[in-house]
Amino acid sequence: MSKTVTDRLxxxxxxxxxxxxxxxxxxxxALMPEKEALANSFDExxxxxxxxxxxxxxxxxxxxxxxxEGVSTVMTTLKKQRDARMTLSSYDSHGNATKISQPTRGTERRF
Incomplete structure (x- = not known):
């Protein structure tokens, strides 16, 4: 292998x-195919x-x-934000955790 392949990589x-x-x-x-081709040109x-x-x-x-890890953290944060908009965590009179969900919104028609 030539020095140019090493330089290209x-x-x-x-x-x-x-x-x-x-x-x-x-x-x-987009760089992956060329990177793999160059990496495969190396041998012992x-x-x-x-x-x-x-x-x-x-x-x-x-x-x-x-x-x-950053993308995973962002996805987790967005999921928590979405969940926070849809449910409310609270405790009942006995101290047990409970979630109060918002009803799904549909079209309301009044006649």
């Missing part, structure tokens, strides 16, 4: 990092070249994990 990892920091997941997805004889890129690979891996 390094530039691709930098582009992926920038996209992750911007939250541009479509750009990250080129392990030294791959080790040179390991820091960038680890950095991007950590960014991907952080992005996944």
């Amino acid at each position: 390094a530039r691709l990892l930098d582009a992926e990092r920038e996209a992750l920091l911007k939250g541009d997941f479509e750009a990250v997805e 004889t080129n392990a030294a070249n791959l080790r040179l890129l390991s820091a960038a690979l680890l950095r991007n891996s950590a960014l991907l994990v952080a992005a996944k």
Whole structure:
């Protein structure tokens, strides 16, 4: 494998990092086929070249994990907000937790 493949993968990892920091997941997805093709061109004889890129690979891996956790947190927060609009948590006279749900809204017709 030539040094140019290593350089191309390094530039691709930098582009992926920038996209992750911007939250541009479509750009990250668009880079995946080329990243996989370049990564598959490495073999045991080129392990030294791959080790040179390991820091960038680890950095991007950590960014991907952080992005996944961030999206998961946002989804959880949005679900809690939706649930808060639909139900009210309270306690009855015996101290037992209870939820009071809003009725589903339909069309009200008055004649």
